Amino acid sequence: MERSNNLPEGGFPHLFHHGAVRGVTGSAHEWVASPDCSVLIDCGLFQGGDVGPAGASADDLAIDFDISRIQAVVLTHVHIDHVGRLPWLLGAGYVGPICCSGPSAKLLPIVLEDAFRLGVSRKPADVERFMARLEAALVPVPFGYWHALEMADGTVAEIRLGRAGHILGSAHVSCRLAGEHITVFSGDLGAADAPILPEPEPPPAANVLVIESTYGDSLHEGRKTRQQRLEDALVKALRDKGTLLIPAFSIGRTQELLYELEAIIHRQRGAAMHSFLDWDELPIILDSPLASRFTQVYRELEPYWDEEARERLRADRRPLAFEQLLTVDSHEAHMKMVRHLAGTARPAVVIAASGMCAGGRIVNYLKAMLGDARHNVLFVGYQAAGTPGREIQRSEQGGSVRLEAETYPIRAAVESISGYSAHGDQQDLLRFAAGIARGPEEIRVVHGDEGAKRALVDKLDTHFRAAGQPVNVWIPLQ
Known part of the structure; x- marks a missing residue:
C-alpha cells in the first residue's frame, strides 16, 4: 500500500490522527517515532455519522491509512469506538503486538469476539482463527512502569500506562522517544467521583497532550x-x-x-x-x-x-x-x-x-x-x-x-x-491537564463534537495563560 501520509521535513515524533477528529468515535492516533517506525494508539469503530479524515465510516471500516511503519498497537481501553477496527487492521496485514493493561487484556477478547461475529464473519473457523491471532498478539502491560517497544530501525521508544478511571482497565498512554520527549494520549477519562474505579491519575510529564473532549462543554451533576x-x-x-x-x-x-x-x-x-x-x-x-x-x-x-x-x-x-x-x-x-x-x-x-x-x-x-x-x-x-x-x-x-x-x-x-456518563466533564478534563507536573507545551483536543472541542480549547487556553504557562492548544483535523 502506498503511504497516504507525508512525513514532515523536521524532527520526530510526529502525529497523525486517523479517527476521532471529525466526531467522537473511531479513535486512532499514530505516534510516528522515525521515518520507518510508529505506534498506533487505539483502532476504533466509527459510529453514527462520524467519518475519518480519509473517508472511513460506520459503513466502510476498511483501514484507510498506511500501516507499513506501525510497530505496535497500544489500546487505552476496550470500548468499541477504540478497538472495533482491530479485525480490519489484522486483515490488512498488521502482525505486531497489541499492548494494553492487564484488565483490558481479559476484557478485549470478549469485546472483539462479539464484534467479529457481528461485523466480519459468524463462521466458527473464521472466529477461531481471528481469536487465536488476537490472543497471540496481546501483551499485558502493568500500570505505572515504562515498557520498551521493539522498533525495526533501533529507535528507542517506550510506553507507560496510567489509570484513566473510565472503565475497568482504562489507561492514558505516555509514549517516550529516546528517553526524553513524551506524548500523552488521554484515551477516555473518567469522572473524579465515578463508582467502582479509582479516579484518573495525571501522568508526571508531557511535552504533547492529546486529550478527549466528549463533555468538553459540560459539567456533570455531582x-x-x-x-x-x-x-x-x-x-x-x-x-x-x-x-x-x-x-x-x-x-x-x-x-x-x-x-x-x-x-x-x-x-x-x-x-x-x-x-x-x-x-x-x-x-x-x-x-x-x-x-x-x-x-x-x-x-x-x-x-x-x-x-x-x-x-x-x-x-x-x-x-x-x-x-x-x-x-x-x-x-x-x-x-x-x-x-x-x-x-x-x-x-x-x-x-x-x-x-x-x-x-x-x-x-x-x-x-x-x-x-x-x-x-x-x-x-x-x-x-x-x-x-x-x-x-x-x-x-x-x-x-x-x-x-x-x-x-x-x-x-x-x-x-x-x-x-x-463514564466520561469526565469539562472540569475533570481540565483537572487532568493541569495535574501534569511537567508540561505540556502543546495540547491537541480530539474526540468530541465541534462545540465541545472549542469550549475545551478556550477553557484550557484560559487556564494555562492565567498560570503563566504558554501552551499551544488546538484542534487537529488529521
Whole structure:
C-alpha cells in the first residue's frame, strides 16, 4: 500500500490522527517515532455519522491509512469506538503486538469476539482463527512502569500506562522517544467521583497532550445529585406500572448502574416505592449476554476497584450480583421478556445494549414499548450524532425515530441524566491537564463534537495563560 501520509521535513515524533477528529468515535492516533517506525494508539469503530479524515465510516471500516511503519498497537481501553477496527487492521496485514493493561487484556477478547461475529464473519473457523491471532498478539502491560517497544530501525521508544478511571482497565498512554520527549494520549477519562474505579491519575510529564473532549462543554451533576435523580427517575417511571428502559454500553456504564441501583435498593430495603410495589420487589433485568460476561470479569478483578467498592464487599454486600438482579441470556428468553413486559403491568427496570440504540437487544424493547406512554426511557450516557439514541433524546415524547428501517412513534417519556456518563466533564478534563507536573507545551483536543472541542480549547487556553504557562492548544483535523 502506498503511504497516504507525508512525513514532515523536521524532527520526530510526529502525529497523525486517523479517527476521532471529525466526531467522537473511531479513535486512532499514530505516534510516528522515525521515518520507518510508529505506534498506533487505539483502532476504533466509527459510529453514527462520524467519518475519518480519509473517508472511513460506520459503513466502510476498511483501514484507510498506511500501516507499513506501525510497530505496535497500544489500546487505552476496550470500548468499541477504540478497538472495533482491530479485525480490519489484522486483515490488512498488521502482525505486531497489541499492548494494553492487564484488565483490558481479559476484557478485549470478549469485546472483539462479539464484534467479529457481528461485523466480519459468524463462521466458527473464521472466529477461531481471528481469536487465536488476537490472543497471540496481546501483551499485558502493568500500570505505572515504562515498557520498551521493539522498533525495526533501533529507535528507542517506550510506553507507560496510567489509570484513566473510565472503565475497568482504562489507561492514558505516555509514549517516550529516546528517553526524553513524551506524548500523552488521554484515551477516555473518567469522572473524579465515578463508582467502582479509582479516579484518573495525571501522568508526571508531557511535552504533547492529546486529550478527549466528549463533555468538553459540560459539567456533570455531582454524584449525590445524580444518585437522587436516578432514584427519582425510578419512582416516576414505575408509577404507571410500566418498564424503565435504560440503554447502556455493556462494559463500564452497565456495571456502574448496577452498583448505584444496589445502593439505592440497600438504602430503601423494607420500604415501599408505591402502594403496589416495595423496593425489595423491584426486578432489575440485565438483558445482555455480553454485559453479563463483562460483569463477571468485573467481579473477578476486584483488586482494581476503589476502596469504597471493596468496603461494600467486606460488608457482605454484592454490588454487582444483588438479589433483585435478573439476567437474560438466550435470544428466546429475551424475546419472551420483551413480550411479557410490553403486554403486562409489571413494573421493571431493563438495562440492555447498545448504549446509543444503534443495535443490540435494546432495539427490540424500544420497538415494542416506545409507542406506549406507560413506559419510560432513561439515557445515562452520550448519544452520538446520527444514532437512534440521539434522535430519541432530541425528539422526546411526541416525536418519532427510525429503528431498523421502520419509523416508530415516541409516546414513552424520555429523560437523561448526564452524571452517569463514564466520561469526565469539562472540569475533570481540565483537572487532568493541569495535574501534569511537567508540561505540556502543546495540547491537541480530539474526540468530541465541534462545540465541545472549542469550549475545551478556550477553557484550557484560559487556564494555562492565567498560570503563566504558554501552551499551544488546538484542534487537529488529521
